[in-house]
Amino acid sequence: xxxxxxxxxxxxxxxxxxxxxxxxxxxxxxxxxxxxxxxxxxxxxxxxxxxxxxxxxxxxxxxxxxxxxxxxxxxxxxxxxxxxxxxxxxxxxxxxxxxxxxxxxxxxxxxxxxxxxxxxxxxxxxxxxxxxxxxxxxxxxxxxxxxxxxxxxxxxxxxxxxxxxxxxxxxxxxxxxxxxxxxxxxxxxxxxxxxxxxxxxxxxxxxxxxxxxxxxxxxxxxxxxxxxxxxxxxxxxxxxxxxxxxxxxxxxxxxxxxxxxxxxxxxxxxxxxxxxxxxxxxxxxxxxxxxxxxxxxxxxxxxxxxxxxxxxxxxxxxxxxxxxxxxxxxxxxxxxxxxxxxxxxxxxxxxxxxxxxxxxxxxxxxxxxxxxxxxxxxxxxxxxxxxxxxxxxx
Amino acid sequence: xxxxxxxxxxxxxxxxxxxxxxxxxxxxxxxxxxxxxxxxxxxxxxxxxxxxxxxxxxxxxxxxxxxxxxxxxxxxxxxxxxxxxxxxxxxxxxxxxxxxxxxxxxxxxxxxxxxxxxxxxxxxxxxxxxxxxxxxxxxxxxxxxxxxxxxxxxxxxxxxxxxxxxxxxxxxxxxxxxxxxxxxxxxxxxxxxxxxxxxxxxxxxxxxxxxxxxxxxxxxxxxxxxxxxxxxxxxxxxxxxxxxxxxxxxxxxxxxxxxxxxxxxxxxxxxxxx
Numbered sequence: 001x002x003x004x005x006x007x008x009x010x011x012x013x014x015x016x017x018x019x020x021x022x023x024x025x026x027x028x029x030x031x032x033x034x035x036x037x038x039x040x041x042x043x044x045x046x047x048x049x050x051x052x053x054x055x056x057x058x059x060x061x062x063x064x065x066x067x068x069x070x071x072x073x074x075x076x077x078x079x080x081x082x083x084x085x086x087x088x089x090x091x092x093x094x095x096x097x098x099x100x101x102x103x104x105x106x107x108x109x110x111x112x113x114x115x116x117x118x119x120x121x122x123x124x125x126x127x128x129x130x131x132x133x134x135x136x137x138x139x140x141x142x143x144x145x146x147x148x149x150x151x152x153x154x155x156x157x158x159x160x161x162x163x164x165x166x167x168x169x170x171x172x173x174x175x176x177x178x179x180x181x182x183x184x185x186x187x188x189x190x191x192x193x194x195x196x197x198x199x200x201x202x203x204x205x206x207x208x209x210x211x212x213x214x215x216x217x218x219x220x221x222x223x224x225x226x227x228x229x230x231x232x233x234x235x236x237x238x239x240x241x242x243x244x245x246x247x248x249x250x251x252x253x254x255x256x257x258x259x260x261x262x263x264x265x266x267x268x269x270x271x272x273x274x275x276x277x278x279x280x281x282x283x284x285x286x287x288x289x290x291x292x293x294x295x296x297x298x299x300x301x302x303x304x305x306x307x308x309x310x311x312x313x314x315x316x317x318x319x320x321x322x323x324x325x326x327x328x329x330x331x332x333x334x335x336x337x338x339x340x341x342x343x344x345x346x347x348x349x350x351x352x353x354x355x356x357x358x359x360x361x362x363x364x365x366x367x368x369x370x371x372x373x374x375x376x377x378x379x380x381x382x383x384x385x386x387x388x389x390x391x392x393x394x
Numbered sequence: 395x396x397x398x399x400x401x402x403x404x405x406x407x408x409x410x411x412x413x414x415x416x417x418x419x420x421x422x423x424x425x426x427x428x429x430x431x432x433x434x435x436x437x438x439x440x441x442x443x444x445x446x447x448x449x450x451x452x453x454x455x456x457x458x459x460x461x462x463x464x465x466x467x468x469x470x471x472x473x474x475x476x477x478x479x480x481x482x483x484x485x486x487x488x489x490x491x492x493x494x495x496x497x498x499x500x501x502x503x504x505x506x507x508x509x510x511x512x513x514x515x516x517x518x519x520x521x522x523x524x525x526x527x528x529x530x531x532x533x534x535x536x537x538x539x540x541x542x543x544x545x546x547x548x549x550x551x552x553x554x555x556x557x558x559x560x561x562x563x564x565x566x567x568x569x570x571x572x573x574x575x576x577x578x579x580x581x582x583x584x585x586x587x588x589x590x591x592x593x594x595x596x597x598x599x600x601x602x603x604x605x606x607x608x609x610x611x612x613x614x615x616x617x618x619x620x621x622x623x624x625x626x627x628x629x630x631x632x633x634x635x636x637x638x639x640x641x642x643x644x645x646x647x648x649x650x651x652x653x654x655x656x657x658x659x660x661x662x663x664x665x666x667x668x
Contacts, residue, residue, distance in 0.1 A: 007494040011483070018482040018523075218478025222539060225442045225472040226495035227464040 001235075004228040008236025009243070016206050016244055025205045027248045030198040034252035037190045038259035051135050058136065059084035059091075062103035066119075067111050070147050077143040088122060095127035099136040114155065119144075178356050188353035189328050191256065191277065192346050195285045196324030198252045199292050200317040203245030207296035210237040212309035234385040238297055245289040253281050276358040277349075283363045284345035287370030291341060292320055294374050298381040338365035341373035395420050395455060395578055396547055401440050402449035403433075410436045412602040413450070418595070420546070423569060423579045425593035427586070427626060433602040434582040435475060438551055441580075442472050454547055468496060471545030473537050475552050475582075481525035485516055485535045488524070489542045496543035510538045514568065530561030537568065548572055550581035554588060566592060586623035596622070598629050605629045 016022055060081040063071075074081060081101060084091075088100045102120040110117035123137040156163045214220040223233065257278040295316055303309035320342060327346030337347040338361075348362035396418040403411040411433040418424035428434050439445045441452045443463035451458055457465040479488060489507040498506055511520045514534045519527070524535055533553065540548065553569070554562045569592055572579050583589055589596055590610045598605045598613070606613055606629045610622045617628040 004495060007491065011480075011487075011491045014487075015480055015482050214478075217480070218474075218476030219480055220478075221444065221474040221476050222472070222478075222492070222536065224444055225467060225470065225474065226492065227467040228495050229464065 001229060001232045004232035005236040005239065008223075008228070008233060009239040012206070012210050012237060012240030013243060016209070016240065019209070022205045022209060026202055026244050027251060030194075030202060030248040030252040031255055033197060034194055034256040035259050037194060038256045053078065055080065056136060056139055057082050058099055058101055058140065059088060059097055060101040060103070061088055062105065062107070065103040065105050065107040067108045067117070067147075069150070070111075070144075073147040073150070074140075074143050077139055077146070079139060079143055092122045092124045092127070095124050097124075098128040099123040099140060101140065111151065188277070188350055191253070191281050192324050192328040192349055193321075194252055194256060195249070195281055195288070195345065195349070196321045198249045199245060199285060199289045200320040202248040202289065203241040203293050204296050204313055204317070206244045207237075207241045207293065207300045208303070208306055208309040208313065210240060211297065211300040212303040212306050215303075216305050230385055231382055234297070234382050238293060238381075241297060242290055242293040245293050246286055249285050249289055250282060253278055253285070274356075277352065280352045280358050280363060281349060284348045284366045287367040287374075288320075288342065288345040291370050291373045291377065292316070294377045294381050295319075298377065298384060301381070301384050335362060335365065338362045339369040341369050344369040396424075396441060396549075396580055397453040398437065398441060398450070399453070400450035401437060401447045401452065403436055403440060403445060403447050409602045411440065411447070414599060414602070414604050415450075416597040416604060416607050418547075418578050418580045420578045421573060421576045422594040423573045423581070423592050425589040425596045426580060426582045426599060427584075427589055427596055428582075428599035429630070430584075432599045434599055435551055437599065438472075438549055438580075438582065441549065442470060443467060468543075469545060469547055471540040471543065471548045473540040473548070473550040473553055475555075477529065477532050477536060477556070479524040479527065479532050479535045482523055484521050484523055485538060486511065486520045488535050488539050492539040493542040498543060506542055506544065510542050513541070513571075514538050515564065530557050530564075533557060533561065533565065537565070541572075545577070547578040548580070550579070552582050552584065554583065554585065562588075586621070586626055590622040598626060600630045 016026070056077075056079045058074075058079055058081055060066075061084055063081050063083050066081070071081065084100065088097070088102065091097045092100050100122040102122065104118045104120075107117045107119065121137065121140055125137070128136075152166070153163045156166075214223065228236075257275070296313060299312045299316060300309040303312050323340075323343035324346045327343060327350055330350075334347075335351070338344040338351070340347070344366040348359065348366040351362045352359045398414060398416050401411050401414045402409075414433065414437055416424070416426075426434050426437065436445065440447045441454070441459065443452075443459045443466055446460070451460060452466070453459075454466045455469045457469065459466040483491070486507055489510055490503060493503045493506055511517060514537060516531075516534055516538065519531060524532060527535070537550075537553065540550070550569070554565050557565065566588070569579055569581065573594070581592075593610060595608065596610055596613060597607045606616065608616065610625075613625045613629065614620060614622060617625040619625040619628055
């Protein structure tokens with residue numbers, strides 16, 4: 001039987017590798033997603049930093065009323081006020097300008113005489129894209145906050161009062177997380193989603209192609225009239241599906257790990273992504289891929305056409321991704337939870353992120369959970385995969 | 395040799411195959427003839443072990459398909475009615491893949507694959523992927539993968555259907571060559587002239603039952619017709635008989651067939667279990 005299994009496995013792998021569309025779906029897309037996730041955070045951070053440091057010119061009205069020291073403070077924050085002639089509210093509302101400032105007459109005098117000096121900050125959070133109105137608003141508020149602190153300090157000094165009385169609690173925050181924990185924590189969310197997406201999608205195309213695809217092409221009957229047993233045919237095809245599931249998983253996670261360590265401020269934070277996270281993700285993800293491959297085969301076997309199988313497999317994608325999301329967002333991940341099929345691998349990944357190291361007990365339990373699930377589902381799938389069922393009952 | 399004994403297969407109330415018996419000796423071409431939906435393909439599928447019969451047996455070279463389906467499949471080469479190939483594989487790869495299921499490997503397998511390519515005249519396209527092949531080329535691939543292990547018994551389901559004249563001639567030549575080499579050949583066809591030219595024996599199946607078995611000459615003699623087509627129509631109960639509804643009354647039908655092709659007379663007119 002092993003010989004038949006290997007014969008089918010070899011042929012299915014060769015057939016799949018030659019299928020550009022299938023390979024794109026199975027390998028290239030998850031790989032791109034992995035690289036994107038790994039590089040998205042640093043790109044975002046870089047864009048935010050650039051925006052924060054970029055000189056900002058704000059349209060303003062009544063600039064002449066403003067305190068000279070406030071204008072000086074704006075200057076320190078890279079903000080220049082430019083007198084605007086016209087309807088400032090209208091241009092901001094129309095999103096032609098992101099933000100604007102309006103100073104009322106007597107502003108400087110109010111500050112000098114210790115009365116609340118009034119200014120209006122006009123902003124449109126939708127203007128200028130995601131780094132537009134909101135960012136201008138924040139920078140202006142930071143500058144005004146710094147000015148306020150400076151003025152308050154001067155006023156208290158004039159009254160011979162120690163400004164520290166305004167700070168009853170001095171809270172010094174110390175992050176005791178190790179660099180490994182920080183790296184794993186930052187990455188675990190992305191990794192959980194990556195494992196879920198890759199495992200759910202990786203072998204699906206192949207599972208459909210080797211079952212419903214064979215029916216649709218009219219090649220299945222020729223295979224079933226050979227002496228190969230139903231079990232051999234099923235296992236050969238399952239082996240190919242599992243192999244093609246594992247390849248994108250390995251590639252995607254390795255790419256994610258490599259990019260995270262190559263790019264500063266990557267998805268794993270400035271610490272980079274520790275190697276144990278990659279190892280743990282693979283050790284939990286590969287057994288999960290086995291369970292999902294069997295389930296994909298079960299669904300595809302019942303379908304008459306490629307399209308039928310794709311429709312039927314959609315709930316399975318969610319069945320893998322939802323536990324992944326639940327694990328990514330939940331805090332407590334008990335050790336026993338690692339045994340739960342599908343959820344367990346993600347729980348194990350979360351535990352490793354929290355512990356900052358490879359957790360063999362969690363990995364082993366998640367693998368056992370996955371293997372048990374596969375062992376339970378496999379006989380059912382093989383029973384469904386009989387010659388008569390395949391040909392006539394779908 | 396293939397022996398079919400009293401095969402029965404019902405789908406719900408529909409009697410797809412209802413007590414079919416005939417045999418196909420070695421060194422003979424046996425044609426299984428019948429109109430669409432008569433039960434030809436279902437019968438062939440039961441012979442190959444793709445469908446389990448509700449009753450009856452199939453013996454291929456002494457092996458019972460119910461008891462030892464793998465041995466039966468090893469003794470068979472089956473050209474199915476599906477004309478599908480793996481588009482990303484070449485004919486040579488098809489033959490190597492299928493040959494692997496019959497214990498062939500290494501140089502023996504390579505030699506058999508090359509022999510089939512030569513036999514079917516596929517040298518020019520043996521190493522091209524089958525994507526875009528003509529119907530005739532695809533049919534050769536399907537035929538080749540059925541013959542790669544040099545089976546003693548060959549089953550072909552409408553092997554010339556949809557082929558052009560040259561491809562039909564080539565296929566018929568292969569069928570004759572197999573017969574001349576002592577193989578047992580069982581094939582189905584719609585074409586009566588083809589059956590008359592090729593077949594040593596013919597089993598006519600109508601609405602799931604064997605209506606008659608014999609050589610084309612015997613069937614023509616039995617019905618007093620001078621062509622197999624006319625004999626076929628007469629055995630089917632006339633042209634009206636071929637068109638009769640499957641819901642027709644089954645009263646008074648005759649059970650054709652019997653062991654070893656001793657079939658006789660007219661077929662039943664009904665297929666429904668009552």
